[in-house]
Amino acid sequence: MRMTSSTIRTRWSPKRDKATPHHRRAAKAAAAVAAGALALSLTACGGDDDGNSGTQGDTEETANNVTLPKLDGTSLEIAAVWTGAEQANFKKVLAEFEKRTGAKVTFVPAQDPIINFIGSKVAGGQPPDIAMLPQPGAIKQSVDRGWAKPLGADALKELGENYSQGWQDIGKVGGKQYGVYYKAANKSLIWYNNQVFENAGASEPETWPDLLKTAQTVYDSGVTPFSVGGAEGWTLTDWFENVYLSQAGPEKYDQLAKHEIKWTDPSVKDALTTLAQVWGKADYVATGALQTDFPASVTQVFTGGDQPKAAMVAAGDFAQVNIPTTMKVGTDAKVFPFPAVGDNGPVVSGGDAAVILQDSKGAQALATWLASPDAAQIQAKLGGYLSPNKNVPNSAYPNAVQQRIAKALIDAGDDFRFDMSDQAPQAFGGTPGKGEWKILQDFLKNPKDVAGTQAKLETEAAAAYGG
Numbered sequence: 001m002r003m004t005s006s007t008i009r010t011r012w013s014p015k016r017d018k019a020t021p022h023h024r025r026a027a028k029a030a031a032a033v034a035a036g037a038l039a040l041s042l043t044a045c046g047g048d049d050d051g052n053s054g055t056q057g058d059t060e061e062t063a064n065n066v067t068l069p070k071l072d073g074t075s076l077e078i079a080a081v082w083t084g085a086e087q088a089n090f091k092k093v094l095a096e097f098e099k100r101t102g103a104k105v106t107f108v109p110a111q112d113p114i115i116n117f118i119g120s121k122v123a124g125g126q127p128p129d130i131a132m133l134p135q136p137g138a139i140k141q142s143v144d145r146g147w148a149k150p151l152g153a154d155a156l157k158e159l160g161e162n163y164s165q166g167w168q169d170i171g172k173v174g175g176k177q178y179g180v181y182y183k184a185a186n187k188s189l190i191w192y193n194n195q196v197f198e199n200a201g202a203s204e205p206e207t208w209p210d211l212l213k214t215a216q217t218v219y220d221s222g223v224t225p226f227s228v229g230g231a232e233g234w235t236l237t238d239w240f241e242n243v244y245l246s247q248a249g250p251e252k253y254d255q256l257a258k259h260e261i262k263w264t265d266p267s268v269k270d271a272l273t274t275l276a277q278v279w280g281k282a283d284y285v286a287t288g289a290l291q292t293d294f295p296a297s298v299t300q301v302f303t304g305g306d307q308p309k310a311a312m313v314a315a316g317d318f319a320q321v322n323i324p325t326t327m328k329v330g331t332d333a334k335v336f337p338f339p340a341v342g343d344n345g346p347v348v349s350g351g352d353a354a355v356i357l358q359d360s361k362g363a364q365a366l367a368t369w370l371a372s373p374d375a376a377q378i379q380a381k382l383g384g385y386l387s388p389n390k391n392v393p394n395s396a397y398p399n400a401v402q403q404r405i406a407k408a409l410i411d412a413g414d415d416f417r418f419d420m421s422d423q424a425p426q427a428f429g430g431t432p433g434k435g436e437w438k439i440l441q442d443f444l445k446n447p448k449d450v451a452g453t454q455a456k457l458e459t460e461a462a463a464a465y466g467g
Contacts, residue, residue: 065391066158066372072102074362079108079117080132080352084295085321089382096378097369103362113431115141118357122147129363132352133179135422135430136170139355143173149359151177151367158371166414167388171353179353182370183379184388186405187238187316187348187419188338191323193301195332196223196311204336208243211339212277215284218311226278227310229297230289230444233437237421237429239314240440241348244271245417246341257420259465263457272443272450274341280447286310290441298322302333314338316350317405321384329383330401347412350419351388380406428464435460 082090087107094105108128110117115138121127127147133139142148151159156177159168163181171179190211197203200221205211215225229235245253248267255261256268278284286292286300286309298319300309313319320329327333338346354370356363369375376387380396390410397403409416421429421436428435436457443453 063374063377066369066374067154068097068101068365068369069361070102071362071365074101074103074360076103076105076130076362076366077108077128078105078130078132078354078366079110079114079121079128081110081112081114081134082132083109085384086318089321089379089385092382093370093375093378097366097375100369101362101365103365105366113426114138115426115430118142118147119145122357127357129358129360130354130356130366132182133355134350134352135424135426136179136353136418137423137425137429139171139179139353140173141426142355142357143178147357148173148178149356149363151180151356152364155180155364155368155371158368162371162373162389162391164388164390164413166416167351170351170418179355180367180371181351181353181388182376183352184386184409185316185318185350185419186386186409187350188242188346189316189319189335189405190312190314190338191298191301191319191333191335192312193308193327193332194334195306196221196308197334199306200311202311204334205339206345208246208274208277208339208341215278215281215312219283223307224286224310225284225312227286227292227297227301227313228279228289228444229292229294229313229315230441231291231293233432233441234421234430235294235297235315236440236444237436238316238348238419239275240271241420242314242338242346243274243341244268244420245346245348246338246344247271247274249342250417253417253420257423259424259461263461264454268454268457269450272447272453275443276447276450279444285444289444295322299324302327317386317402318384320402329399335401335405347416348419349409349416350422424461425464428461435464 078094080087080090087109091107094107097103098105110131114131114133118127118131133142139148159177159180167181168177171177171181196218200218200223202214202217205214218225244256244267247270252261252267256263256265292300294315297313298315299322301311301313302308302323323329323333354367356367373389373391376389376392377396379385380387380392381398383398383402386406386409388409394403394407397406424430424436431437439453439456439460443449
């Protein structure tokens, strides 16, 4: 993604990528179970559940499970691409670190692709102490270029106690731990305006054909079915990956993620053709999609009363920060799992990892803090955030919907596929205006050009992957 950005899309660690056929079959079965659990967990997100009534009172307000050093006089910088409410909420996590240690932490706003932003800072001799990297590929690049520093014993201890092996492994390069996955993303969700659904007599779909029927029902009621934030290419990769994982299956997904099969493969043709059933349907996508950024794509579903610009938006759990506070999550704003295109529904995840660029006592302490349940619990209570830290109390999440999404992520353990574009080289899967992002934007504009889109994707992928 970007916007780490959470469905639980799952990916095996590099070690698991070499799994035997037996293990791959087991992974496929586990992913199906995880998808089923997610669907079950979201089923009851309706009227009888008070969506905004999280059990924050059950959470210890002053949880103190991590030991941190005194860092009076220490100044640190941490860079991330987060903006708006996401940035503001993270700053509250940093403020608690400052309170506990005496350090001063400055948040440095970065731009996508963050690896290029870091490169310019390194070249200027002023890299931030820590960067929040949204792609495993970016972690590897930072290691290969000699920027990233391994985590110390304290951070490793927190990781070992609080994270499943799968989440630890995707932060490793060459067997060494460089990344702390502070933030996860469940990216296999579709949020919808419940009033529109009720007015139209529409129901939550479980399969792709059901989704098309629901879309037509909504359209017939006078509301455009889908909002798409096409100004940001990562939103389009999320659409593609959900369709592809469900339709082509986990093995093909892993192969395409590593460019072991070409983008001209028939499975890609099938996925693009399926996507075109929504993107290419007249009046199914709100006008101006290519000029609509992600926050606006969410907001326009939940503003405008019973005549919003669109009824649904495919977006991760983090979309909650963009839902107006006038709309009650779980009552006015509801969510269902991304429908099954093939035999099983997709289960896809993204995430942001803290990576140390300037090794110091303070930087190691900040990484340790971000690996602790104490840090994650602060942001969990603020909404629009999901942690892969298994020791964050489920009650810390502010509403029943988010509690169920968080539980499904933790219950999935290691059985998740990681966002495909985030696994790709940055030049192909993570650069605005280039590679997969730009090509899928062109496809959104002209969904009839399946073959041409495949050819362009393969040309760009071959160049980025080096063959």
